[in-house]
Amino acid sequence: MLIEIKDLSKTYILGEIEVPALKETNINIEKNEYVSIMGPSGSGKSTLMNILGCLDVPTGGDYILNNQNVSSLTDDQLAEIRNKEIGFVFQTFNLLPRADALHNVELPLIYNGTPRIKRREMAREALEKVGLADRADHKPNELSGGQRQRVAIARALINKPSIILADEPTGNLDSKTGEEIMKIFSDLHAAGHTIILVTHEEYIANHSKRTIRLLDGYVQSDTMN
Amino acid sequence: MLLKLTRINEYFLMAWDALRTHKLRSLLTTLGILIGVTTIITIWTTIQGLNEYVYGQLSGLGASTVYVEKFPWVITDNYFELRNRKEVTYNEYEEIEEFATLADAVSPVVSARKKLSYGKEKYEDIRVFGTDDEYAVIGNTFPEVGRFLTVLDIQNNHKVVVLGKDIASNLFKEENPIGRRIKIDADKYSVIGILEKKGSVFGQNMDDYAYVPIGTFRRVYGGHQGIRIAVMANNPDNLEDLKDQLRGIMRRVRKVKPADEDNFAINQQDMLTNLYAQLTGTLFMIVFVIGGISLLVGGIGIMNIMLVSVTERTREIGIRKAIGAKRRNVLSQFLIEAIMVSSLGGLIGIILGFIAGTFILGMMDLTIGVSVSAIAIGFGFSTFVGVLAGFYPAYKASNLNPIESLRYE
Ligand SMILES: Nc1ncnc2c1ncn2[C@@H]1O[C@H](COP(=O)(O)OP(=O)(O)OP(=O)(O)O)[C@@H](O)[C@H]1O
């Protein structure tokens, strides 16, 4: 089992008010699965993704990644998991605005001490995989939305992570560009990567093999496509 | 370990990038440091240039010579009391000559400004010294041609004169001066020697001095004038003992009561050295206070801008953390950025300080030495301030929560 979440819950505390975003959720995901997560706005999709991506910590339950209970890890250990095990793709791309595409892609490698030459080489390869080899020296504001998301995907891929997490990766793109991005995810899945993505669109979810629907912080349904 | 060596240059690249993007802001950020370091380096190099000059000059006075005189060189007592003192007399010189067993050479010295002339050539306002043969070793007055005053000249009160190099060349042009008779005021003297070139000390041209036997001087100009007694120790290590001995002789001769203070002064080169060191020490203190204050203000400026910068770049921090930057990575990045801004100011300050120091010393006809200590001080202080000022903002950045930072608008 790659991912095991047991009775996972997350409650935000806003002053006096408690906002339960996830309630006793249980999900298992195997290696090389392609899962989409759907649900109405506010149902807890991003909350779940952030916990899966070790960007956030749950308030209850356990998250076991690769047989390791993530809940007990230190900040630095979580950072290491984010660096090595997880590739995160955001709706808003989250690229460094002043750095060119190549530097954005090589960024995760800086934090695991890969030497510069090797880094550049790997970043170029990753850009090639997403079809952006000729835009390596472009800054984000010199790229289209689709191209930015490809850069973000290349960055997510660079450390050959166990899981690729994508929170509405096509949310800011038109449907044609969205399809192109989805093609990349399908290729990555075919190449053996585990992919979990959040979407509001059925046609996007149809690319995946399994759909989990959330409602008010609960798993409403979990079906194979 | 906080920084792996392979990574540290990455932080410098990041910092350099951040500085380049905000050139003007970086410069303004480091302005306080720049001014502080410029101040410190300017004064530091100026004082060092002065030191070299002053200590060089003072050492010309001879480290193992003391002078028995009416007034101390450095007056700390009430001047009006000192004025009532008796002059040092020739008789006292004779006593010291006889009883100062720790002395190698003892010379009476008296001087006056006179007009020298030879034929039509005149030379006004020349310092003429009356002294004896032993003054050769005390005053380093070695003849280039001819001889210095001898025992015979002294015993017989010969009317002879030894001339400084510049006087000789001014009065005699081409002619050989030895054996010629020149006039000092109205009296004629035979030239017996010309001294080696000596240069000047504190602006006094030592090649404009003339020396005649003390007896001759006293006979011609009167013996009432007070003298000073130059005494050279037979061993530089015995200087303190020699001073005690001289004090004993003087007190005995002058019949000073045991309870009374000395009514004469025993002067020594290190009095001036000490005075100078005191003056520059005070100046150093003032400079370090001023420099310290501007470095403090500069440090606060850097901390302020770094805090703003951390807030502005919250998203960047979130992104870096999301892809695996640890706390210490973020800490190092911002700390090195602060250090780099600060030492950049320090670097410019060092350069400006050297330029200003060169300029100031140049006005005094002195040259600056590029001193490693000044560079180290400037660089060290600015780096240190960078560390202090950068730590809190960097710590704040490193503690940001990744997901909240990513959401930050
Ligand atoms: N930082 C936060 N502080 C307080 N409440 C939060 C916070 N983040 C999310 N929530 C709340 O948690 C619930 C789930 O939010 P979440 O972002 O996971 O929804 P979502 O399913 O991703 O929605 P969308 O489709 O709009 O992105 C919402 O009710 C939201 O208001």
Ligand SMILES: [Mg+2]
């Ligand atoms: Mg969401």
